[in-house]
Amino acid sequence: MIRQIAQRLVQAAVIVAIVAVITFILIHLAPGDPFSAVMDNPNVSEAVRQTLRVQYGLDRPLPEQFARYVSSLAHGELGWSFSHARPVREVLGSALPNTLLLMGVALVGSFTLGILIALIQVARRGSVTDHALSGISLFLFSMPDFWFVILSLLAFTYWLPIFPVGGAVDLVMHEYMGLGGRIVDRLRHLALPAITLTVLASAAVARYQRAALLDVLPADYIRTARLKGLTERQILRRHALRNALLPIITMIGLSFPALLTGAFFVEKIFAWPGMGYAVVNAIGTRDYPLVVGGVIIGSIMVTLGSLLADLLYALADPRLRGR
Amino acid sequence: MAAMTHARILCALLLCGCVGTESSSDKNTGGTLAISTGGDPDVLIPSLVQRVQAAQITDMMFDRLADIGDSLNILNDKGFTPRLADHWTWSADSLSIAFHINPKAKWHDDAPVRSNDVRFTITSTKDTTLGSPNAALLTNIDSVSTPDSATAVFWFHSRSPQQFYDAVYLLPIMPEHVWKPIPPASWRTSDAARNPIGSGQYRFVRWIPRAAVELVADTANYRGAPNLRRLIWSIAPDFQGAVTRFLTGETDFFEALRLENLPEVAKHPELSTRQYHALQYLFAQFNLRDPAHHDRPHPLFGNRELRRALTMAIDRPTLVKSVYGSFALPALGPTVRSYPTTDPNLAQIPFDLPRARQILDSLGWRVSTSDSVRRRNGRPLQFTLSVPSSSKVRVQTAVILQEQLRQAGAKMDVEQLEFPALMEKASKRAFDMTINQLNTQPSPGAVLGSWGIGGSRASSGNNSSSYENPAFDANVDSALASFDPAKRKAYFTSAYETIIQDAPAIWLAEPSPVVGYHSRLQLATLRPDAWWIHIPEWSITADKRIPRDNTPASTTVPPALPAGQKTP
Numbered sequence: 001m002i003r004q005i006a007q008r009l010v011q012a013a014v015i016v017a018i019v020a021v022i023t024f025i026l027i028h029l030a031p032g033d034p035f036s037a038v039m040d041n042p043n044v045s046e047a048v049r050q051t052l053r054v055q056y057g058l059d060r061p062l063p064e065q066f067a068r069y070v071s072s073l074a075h076g077e078l079g080w081s082f083s084h085a086r087p088v089r090e091v092l093g094s095a096l097p098n099t100l101l102l103m104g105v106a107l108v109g110s111f112t113l114g115i116l117i118a119l120i121q122v123a124r125r126g127s128v129t130d131h132a133l134s135g136i137s138l139f140l141f142s143m144p145d146f147w148f149v150i151l152s153l154l155a156f157t158y159w160l161p162i163f164p165v166g167g168a169v170d171l172v173m174h175e176y177m178g179l180g181g182r183i184v185d186r187l188r189h190l191a192l193p194a195i196t197l198t199v200l201a202s203a204a205v206a207r208y209q210r211a212a213l214l215d216v217l218p219a220d221y222i223r224t225a226r227l228k229g230l231t232e233r234q235i236l237r238r239h240a241l242r243n244a245l246l247p248i249i250t251m252i253g254l255s256f257p258a259l260l261t262g263a264f265f266v267e268k269i270f271a272w273p274g275m276g277y278a279v280v281n282a283i284g285t286r287d288y289p290l291v292v293g294g295v296i297i298g299s300i301m302v303t304l305g306s307l308l309a310d311l312l313y314a315l316a317d318p319r320l321r322g323r
Numbered sequence: 324m325a326a327m328t329h330a331r332i333l334c335a336l337l338l339c340g341c342v343g344t345e346s347s348s349d350k351n352t353g354g355t356l357a358i359s360t361g362g363d364p365d366v367l368i369p370s371l372v373q374r375v376q377a378a379q380i381t382d383m384m385f386d387r388l389a390d391i392g393d394s395l396n397i398l399n400d401k402g403f404t405p406r407l408a409d410h411w412t413w414s415a416d417s418l419s420i421a422f423h424i425n426p427k428a429k430w431h432d433d434a435p436v437r438s439n440d441v442r443f444t445i446t447s448t449k450d451t452t453l454g455s456p457n458a459a460l461l462t463n464i465d466s467v468s469t470p471d472s473a474t475a476v477f478w479f480h481s482r483s484p485q486q487f488y489d490a491v492y493l494l495p496i497m498p499e500h501v502w503k504p505i506p507p508a509s510w511r512t513s514d515a516a517r518n519p520i521g522s523g524q525y526r527f528v529r530w531i532p533r534a535a536v537e538l539v540a541d542t543a544n545y546r547g548a549p550n551l552r553r554l555i556w557s558i559a560p561d562f563q564g565a566v567t568r569f570l571t572g573e574t575d576f577f578e579a580l581r582l583e584n585l586p587e588v589a590k591h592p593e594l595s596t597r598q599y600h601a602l603q604y605l606f607a608q609f610n611l612r613d614p615a616h617h618d619r620p621h622p623l624f625g626n627r628e629l630r631r632a633l634t635m636a637i638d639r640p641t642l643v644k645s646v647y648g649s650f651a652l653p654a655l656g657p658t659v660r661s662y663p664t665t666d667p668n669l670a671q672i673p674f675d676l677p678r679a680r681q682i683l684d685s686l687g688w689r690v691s692t693s694d695s696v697r698r699r700n701g702r703p704l705q706f707t708l709s710v711p712s713s714s715k716v717r718v719q720t721a722v723i724l725q726e727q728l729r730q731a732g733a734k735m736d737v738e739q740l741e742f743p744a745l746m747e748k749a750s751k752r753a754f755d756m757t758i759n760q761l762n763t764q765p766s767p768g769a770v771l772g773s774w775g776i777g778g779s780r781a782s783s784g785n786n787s788s789s790y791e792n793p794a795f796d797a798n799v800d801s802a803l804a805s806f807d808p809a810k811r812k813a814y815f816t817s818a819y820e821t822i823i824q825d826a827p828a829i830w831l832a833e834p835s836p837v838v839g840y841h842s843r844l845q846l847a848t849l850r851p852d853a854w855w856i857h858i859p860e861w862s863i864t865a866d867k868r869i870p871r872d873n874t875p876a877s878t879t880v881p882p883a884l885p886a887g888q889k890t891p
Contacts, residue, residue, distance in 0.1 A: 032743025036750060044373055044456045045772070045785055046750055051454030055508045080512055084532045085366050091532060150563055158567050165568045166559055171535040172357055172871045271559040273533045281560065284713075286743045 001314075005307070012303035016296060023295040024069065027288050028062055034082040034286045056080070058288075069292070078296070079289025083282060088293040091278060096297065098168055099274035102193055102263060107255060109198035111248065114205025119236060121206070122213040133206070140203035146265040152196045153269055163192040166271035193270045197263060201255070208251060212244035219243070246317055253309025256302050354863035354872040355553040356844065357574040359565040363532055363558055366511055367519045369495040370448045370455045375762070376556065379855045380536055383554060384431075384521035385495030386546075388422050388441065388475075389487075390856075393848050395661065395765040397488040398808065406546075407436055407496055407522060408475075420490060421476045427545035430498045431526045441475035442467040443499035453507035457493045459772075464489060484806045485766055492765065496522065524549040524859045533558055549859030553874060570594070575841040578854065581715075582648040588839050598837045599849035600661050602763045604654045605716070607708065607724060607756055608828040612789040614753045623706055624755070630826040631672055632682035636731035638674045642723045643832045646716055650837055654830035656819040657774050661851045662767045664802065664815040671823060671830075679731050690732050697732035705734040706755040709748055712739035717758045720831060749787045757787075758831070765852050767815060768803045771796065774822060790827035794818075843867035 034056075035049040053059045057068060072079060078088035117137065121130045140148070157165045164170060170185050177185055216222065217240055225235045267277035279294030281287075364377030369385045372378050389411070392402035400411070408422035428436035445467045448455045463486060465478045477490045501520050505513045519527050524546055525538035536556040542548040557574050559565035566584055569577040570591065580588065580596065588594050609624035624630055639653040658665045688697035688704050697704040708724065710717040721737045728735045735756070740748070748754045763769050772778045775796050778786030795818050802814030823830070838854065840846060845864070847857035863872055 030744070031747040032741070032745075033747075036743050036746035045459060046782070047459070048454050048456050049750075051451065055452075055454060055511075083365075084363065085511065086517065086532065094532070153564065153567060157571055161571055165571055165573050166564050167534060167557075170573075171531070171537075171557060172355060172553075172555055173874070176874050269561045269564050271533070271561065271564050273531075277560065278533065284741060284743070 005311075008307050008310070012300070012307065015303055016299045019299045020292055020296050021066075024066055024288075024292050025062070027283065027286070027291045028065070030283075030286065032286050033058060034288065036286070056082070069289075078293035081282070081287055081290040081293075083285045083287040083290065084278075088289045091290060092275065092293055092297055095273060095275045095278045098272060099263065099267075099276065101190065102197065102266070102272060102274060105190065105194040106197035106201060106263075107252070109194065110201035111205055111252065113198060113202040115209050115241070115245075115248070117202065117206040118209030118213055119241065121210050122217070122240075123232065123236060125214070134210075137203040137206045140199060141207060143200075145200060146269070148200060149196055149265045149269045152192060156192055164189050166269075168273055193266045193272050196270075197266050205248065205251065209244065209248055212247045213240055216240050216243045242316075246313065249309055249312045249316055252312070253306045256305030351550050351845075351862035351864060352548065352552075353865065354551045354843075354868055355555065355874060356551045356576060356858065356861065357555045357557050357871070359569050359574040359577045360556045360558055361560060361562065361565055361579075364530075364536065364556075366516060367527070367530070368510055368516055369497060370444065370453065370457060371511065373456060376536075378853065380538070380556065381495060381519070381521070382523070382853060382856060383525040383538055383858060384519060384523045384527055385497065386428075386521070386523045387491050387495050389491045391488065391492050391765060391852075393850055395850070395852060396663070397485045397492075397766050398806070398811075399484065400487040403487065403491065407441075408491075417482045417486075419476050419478045420487065421474055422490075424473045424475065425545055426473060428522055429543075429545065430501075430522050431520045431541060432498075432501075434498065434500055436496065436522050437472045437499075438469040438475040439472070440496050440499045442469050443503060444494055444497045445477075447497070447502065447507060448494060450507050453510065460493055461489065483804070484811070485768070485803070488766060498522075525554055533560070546859075550862035551858065554858065569839055572841070575844060577839040578836065580837045580839045582650060584839070585837070593842050594839055595842045596837050596839050597846065597849065598650070598835050599854055600659070600835050600851045601854075602659050602661060602765070602851050603760055603834050604657065604659055604763070604830065605651075605720070605758065605760045605832040605834065606654060606657070606828040606830050607720075607758045608788045609756055609826075610752060610754050610788060611791075611827060612752060614755065617752060617789075621755070622702075623704070626686070627825060628682060628686055629688075631824075632679045632686070633728060633731065633733060634672045634826045634829050635675050635679035635682070636733070637724065637727050637829050638676075639829070639831060640674075642720065642727070645723055646719050647832060647834060651832040651834040654833045656823045656830050657761075657770050657828075658767060658815070658819055659763065659833055659851075662765075662815075663808065664767050664812045665819070666812065666816045669816065669819050669823065672826060676730060683732060688732065695729070695732060696734045703734060704732060705736070707736045707738050708756040708758065709738045709740055709745055709754050710758050711742045711745050713742055717760075720758055724829075752787050752789060754787075760834075768799065770818075771799050774827070775799065788827045790822070790825065792821055792825055795821045795825075843869070 033053065035052045050059070057065060060068075069079065078092070080086075081088045081091045084091045117133055121133050124130050153165070156163050168186065168189055169182070170189070174182060174185055213236070222235060222239055225239050230238070263274060263276040264280045266272060267274045275294060275297070279291060279298070282290035282294065360376050362374070362376055364372075364380050365374040366372060366377055367381055367384070369381045372381055386406045388406060388408040389400070389403040390406050391397070392404055394402045396402035405425070407424055407428050409425040410423050412421045414420070422441065424436055424438055424441070430436060445461065445464060447453060449458050449461055451458065463480050463483055465480050468476045468478065470476065479486050483489070498520055501515050502510065505515060510516060517530065521527070524541055524544045526541045528537040528539050530536045535558060538554045540549050540552045557568060559568055566577060566580070568574045570587060572593070585596065588596055609630055610621050611624055613619040613621050613625075643651050643653050652660070655665060655667065655669045655671070660667055683697055683704070687699040689699070690696075691698045691703075708721050710721045712718065718739060725735045725737055745757065749757060749759075761773060772785050774786055774788070774790055776791045776793065778784035779789045779791050798814045798818035798821065802811045802818065805811040805814060838849065843863050845862045847860040850856050
C-alpha cells in the first residue's frame, strides 16, 4: 500500500509539473500583459508600460522568463503578484484557508444533504415526495450557477436581510468584537456562501446517489436481508447505502477541482477572499505569477484529492485493496 | 446582538482611553465612512499610482505643496490654496518659484517634512527606471534646489501659464528618508509600499487584498484633524454585490450608481444621491491607419468624408439617453464642459441620416440589392468595433451604434474582448474601431498626448487612432502658451473645431456620475477631477451616528473583550 501511495505521489508531482509548464506557456501567449490594462489613464504611456515590463523581466524571451521562474520556484518563491502588489505566496497563503473553509463546509454539507435526499427518495420511491425532490434537484442541477448565486444574495441579504452581503468578516467592526462575537461574525459571513454552494452541489450528489441506490436494491444480498426480516430502513442504511457509496467516493475526488473552480461565482459575488476568484481574476489581469502559482496549488490539491478518493475507495471496497 | 456590540465598543473606548482625546463639544468630529469600491488599489506610492482606487487612498494620506481649489484653475497660482507649502514666492522672471514648507508639517512617523523631501519627490519621479506615469508631465521642471530645510525652489525651463500647476498638482510629496534607501526599481515590491507613510490628514492602518483598505484620522496633523475618524474602502469585485452592500447599509458611499439602481435607492429614506461633473469622455475612435500595414491609410477610415458620413449617421443624444439616461450629455469633442477653455456651443457634425446616405453614395458606396450593406468595387462597407466585454456601458453603446450604422448601410461587427486583449490591439493599432473612455486632468493640454502628432508617431504614443493634423496641434500649443484666458479659450475652440470636423472619432458621451451616500453624512463639494478630495471635511453629527461611527480613532486595535464578558 505504501509503495502504491509513493508511486501515486511521484505521478502527482509529474502531473503538477506538466500542468505548471503548460499554464506558464499558455498565459504568456494570451494577448496583453499585466501592464496593458490602464488605457483610460492618458498619463500611462507605452513608454511607462515598457519600463514596468523591464522592471519585472517581462521583456526577456519566454524561455529565459521560464528559467527564472523555475529558479525562484526552487527557492520556494512563487513570484510577485502584480494585481495584489505582494508576493504570490502571501496572496495564496491568505486565500487558501478561506477557500478550504468554504469548500470543506460545502463539501461535507452537500454530500450529507445529497445522500439524505437520495435516501428519502429511495425509501419513498414512486411517491409524490420522490417526484418532487427529483424535480427540485433537476432544477437546481440545471440552473446557471451565477444566477442562483445572485438570487441567493438578493433574497437573503436584501429582500430578507438575514445574512451579511459579503466578505469573510465584518471589516468595520470585527476587530472591535470579543472572541465570541468574532466567531459568530465569521459564521454569519460563511453561512450564505456555504449554503449556496451546498445547495448547488447537493443536487448532483442526490441524483447520483439515488441512481446508485436503485442499482443495488435488486441485488441478491438485499433480497436476503429482506428475507431475514430486516426493515426497509435497516436494509437501506446497513446494506444498500454502504454499497451505493462507491460511486459517491469517486465523486468526492472529482469534486475537488469542481469546488475549487466552481466557487468562482460564489467568491466573486459574495466577495469571499478565496482562491477561485483570485486566480480567475488573475487570468483577466494577466497576473502571470499568480495564475501559475494558483494552478500549482490547485493541481496539488486535485491530485491529492484524487489520491484520497482512491484510498477511500480501497477502504470501502475490499476487492480493490490488493490492486 | 447589535446592542451587545455597541456596548463592547463603548467599553473598548474606555479601555484604550480614546474618549478623552476627542473633543465632546465638537459635534461633527467622529464617525466612520465605509466606501464601496470595485477593486484593490494598484500601489500606494503616489508617484506610481495608476488606478482610481489608489488615487483616492493616497490623496488622503499624502499632501501636495498646494491644492488646486474647486475652480480647477490652472493659470498661474490663482485659486490654489496652501498645503505643505504655507506660502510661495515667484522670481522676477517667473522661471522659479520658492515654496516655503509649513514648519508644523510632519510625516506620520513624526519626522518633519523638509525641502529635501520635495526635491527627492521630483527627482525620483523623473528617474526613468522608476516608471512613473507622471514623469512625462514634469518636463518643464528643470530642477529643485533647497537653499534651506524649509525652502524648495522649483526651476523651470521656460515660463508657462501652467507651471505652478505642473509643480504642485501632479505629485503629492513623499518622504525621502523612507524611499531614498530603496532602489527605484524595487519600490513596488518593498515593505515601505505596503506600509506607506504620508503627511496627509489620514494615516494608513491596513490593506487586506480583495477585502479592504483602512485609514484613520491623523489627529495631530498640521492642518488639523479631519472630521471623520475612520475611512474604509470595502472591496466588492462584483457590481451587484457592491450595490447591495450600499443598499443594506453595510457601506455608506457608492461612487458609481447606474440608472437601474436609482429606483431601489429611492426606496430607502436613509439614502441620498448626488450627481457631479466628472472629467471623462467616451468616444468611438476610428483607426486612420491600415491595421496590417501602418504605413498605409486605413482602407475605409483613411477617408475623412467617410468618417464624417458615419458620424452624421449617429443620433448621439438618443444614444446617450438610452445608455445613460440623465447621467451623461453628448460629448462635445476631446474635452469636457468643466474646462473653462471649453465652449459649450462648439459646432458639431449634425445627426442627418439622409445627408449621410448622400455622402456615402457620392463616395461610391452604393446599397447592394442582395442585402442592405453598401459596396464599392465589390467591397462591402463592413468593419469591426472592438469593445471590452467587462464594460456594460460600452457593450450597450456598441449595439446601438451597430443599429444606427446599419440604417446608413454600414455593417459593423461587434467584437467583445477581454480588457488586456483589447489593450494589446489598441497599443499595436491593430483595430478598425474601438470605444474608449478617457479620464482627463484639470489641464486640457493632455489632449495632445491622445490626439496630437507626437502621440501618433511615437511608437510609445497614446494616439492609437493615428490622427494627425498640424493645425490642431498648433492651436493647442498656442492655447497652452497663452496667458490670456480669452485667447486661450479661442485657440482651444479652434483646435476642437478642427478635430471635430476631421472626425477621427465619434464623440459619444460626457458622463456625469451619480454617487449614493447615507444621509447621515454631510458631504462637501464633489470636485470633477477627484470627488474624494474633500472627504476630510465630510462629517456626521453626533446625534446621527450608528455603532460603527463610535469605534476608536486609533491606529492600534483596542483589546477585544473575552467572550461572554459583560460590559458596563
